[in-house]
Amino acid sequence: MQGLHLTADLHGCRCAMEWLTEADPLAEYCVRAVHAAGLQAVARVVHSFPATEQGPGGVTATVLLAESHLCVHTWPEQRAVTLDVYVCNLGGDHSAKAHALLAALLELFDATQVQQHQLLRGTPPQG
Template identity: 35%
Template structure:
């Protein structure tokens, strides 16, 4: 007997170079954009934590029913790290993960420095 294979989901992690430092210091704009992303891709937020640092960089964790989206910005270096993980409980969400990440790369008008995909 061969059980049906199960993949918990795709976890994509990127480091981005961003020329517009204002986008690396405006946590509220990121949250507002994220709400649009969630609506567009049919994702359900179950929690949100935002922390703004003294230098105006920020860390945000968006907890989703499907898993999470997390960002950490470093305006002094023009960089951020972002990870998107969506579970595959009822369907394969791998392409959705890639599309969500592409939305953020477009939002930041960023250059991808590092891009890792982990099949969980």
């Protein structure tokens, strides 16, 4: 059950607005990025949120992976995005692929501020 969980909070995204508001193009990009990173997409779910007084609605795009998942949440009114990439490393080390996937998404959104975290999951406690 050991795995690697990568997260990133993006602010000041300079990408085209469609990447923050259009569910289908974002989901298709995510699936292509998953394959380019050498991971296996097994399903995808996307949801568009309605516009509010603050601006256009955002998108949640989730790609289920044979290795675990990718999830993207957008807030176009803030030009912000959160990214979540988790890979299980039980049958092999997919860490480099997870980093490649995250890098592709960071490039797409082109944020002025990025806060990244990395968590090793499923490591048994020592003692």
